[in-house]
Amino acid sequence: MAEEFKAIESQEELDGILADNTKTVTEKVTADVTKQFEGYISPTELGKTDKGVAFLFKASNSSAESNVMAYNFFVGNCTMNDQTARGVVFVADNGNVTVASHNGISTDVPFGTTIDPDRKAVLAPVVNTATGEVFTDICEMRYSPVQYNIMDVDGQGIYLCGKTVCLKDEEV
Amino acid sequence: MIEHTTLANxxxxxxxxxxxxFIAWLNAILSAYNWEFDSEIIAPSGSTPENIYGKYYFTxxxxxxxxxxxxxxxxxxxxxxxxxVATQKSTVHAPYFTVSVGKTSKGICLCVYSGESNDTRAPHFYNLYVGEIKTLDGQTTKGCIYVADDNSYTVATDSGISNEAKFASTIDNTKKTCLIPVTDSTTGAVFKNIFMLKNAPLNYNSLKLEDTQKIYLCGKAICLED
Incomplete structure (x- = not known):
């Protein structure tokens, strides 16, 4: 038997039906994905400073260890020719750094990171090597006394550190 | 003022x-830079190469x-x-010598190397750099860098010697130049005019950056500003 037809007579009525449908579909997709990857999705960790955000989003084998501060995405400002725009830095498991910014995308091999508490922090800004855009507050850690932590560099600021890349907080 | 002189290939x-x-090479290095007082070539009369040496004071x-x-x-x-503290570096025990001197207004770089006959090392593969370094307390002094073949390097200053981990240098003419100052990670001192070539369109050559109009004399993975 055909479903009874019900006329929609107002915009508010239409908006309500669309919202209900959207909610139903969203809940179904979320439930399906959660079930499909149950036990394999890492906790999504979000770090934030006043200069940008860093987050971890990855799927891996449930037995694989991953530090909750091993952020693989960083979002912040980058500049070129006095123009500032948002950009994204993605750090792969092998350390390769992919940068997506206003003018293009670049991928580079890791510069080389040494974590040693006896060394001074040596930080180099992340650069989109295809376009020349330079991140103002996201740096690769060539040397750092810590990782997966918060680091206060005398006179330079405070940094939220992932594995090899860090995000600056406020100026001192 | 960029100069490069190949003394031996x-x-x-x-x-x-x-x-x-050998004495001629050492003398050429001595006269190429304003080394500090007491720098000297020691070559006793009738001596053989192993008894000859040059001492070059950078401080x-x-x-x-x-x-x-x-x-x-x-x-x-x-x-x-x-x-x-002191450190000693030596090349492979082979007698084919490549010696060169690179010079800019900001410092000097040297290639002092011996290898096998089939070694294709460029005379621009400098393994010693001397230039100004700024310490964390704001003082400026001079420092020396020895670069190994794998891009690890050693920084020497009056404060001591710091062995630094190797770094990745990508030479790709489709990439923008990305230069990172060479640092002494033990003391935090930073060279003012000597940089790691993180990315560069070329090496073993002079490199001019359009944005800054600055010119650099490039070795394999480290360059000296002019």
Whole structure:
């Protein structure tokens, strides 16, 4: 038997039906994905400073260890020719750094990171090597006394550190 | 003011009769830069290459000593000496010598190397750099860098010697130049005019950056500003 037809007579009525449908579909997709990857999705960790955000989003084998501060995405400002725009830095498991910014995308091999508490922090800004855009507050850690932590560099600021890349907080 | 002089390119130095050639190289290095007082070439009369050396003071108390080892063949030995600690670097024990001097208004770089006859090392593959370094307390002094083939390097200053991890250098003419100052990660001192070539369109050559109009003399993975 055909479903009874019900006329929609107002915009508010239409908006309500669309919202209900959207909610139903969203809940179904979320439930399906959660079930499909149950036990394999890492906790999504979000770090934030006043200069940008860093987050971890990855799927891996449930037995694989991953530090909750091993952020693989960083979002912040980058500049070129006095123009500032948002950009994204993605750090792969092998350390390769992919940068997506206003003018293009670049991928580079890791510069080389040494974590040693006896060394001074040596930080180099992340650069989109295809376009020349330079991140103002996201740096690769060539040397750092810590990782997966918060680091206060005398006179330079405070940094939220992932594995090899860090995000600056406020100026001192 | 960028200058490069190749003094030897795979020169086979295998005889005590080559002492005068070695002395000539050491003298060329001595006269190429404003080394500190007490820098000298020691070459006793009638001496063979292993008894000859050059001492080049980059500060009043720290110096580079260039001399030769003997192990069937002559080969390069470089001592870097600071007031409290010293280190010695030597190349493979083979007698084909490549020696060159690069110079800019900001410092000097040297290639002092000996290898096998089939070694294709460029004379622009500098393994020693000397330039100004700024310490964390704001003082400026001079420092020396020895660069190994794998891009690890050693920084020597009057404060001591710091061995630094290797770094990745990508030479790709489709990439923008990305230069990172060479640092002494033990003391936090930063070279003012010597940079790691993180990314560069070329190496072993002079590099001019359009944005800043600055010119750099590039070795394999480290460059010296002019």
């Amino acid at each position: 795979k020169f086979l130095l295998n005889s005590s009769n080559h002492a005068s050639t 009043a108390d720290s110096y580079i000593k260039i001399h030769m080892g003997v192990d069937n063949n002559y080969y390069t030995v470089i001592d870097i000496v600071t007031p409290n």
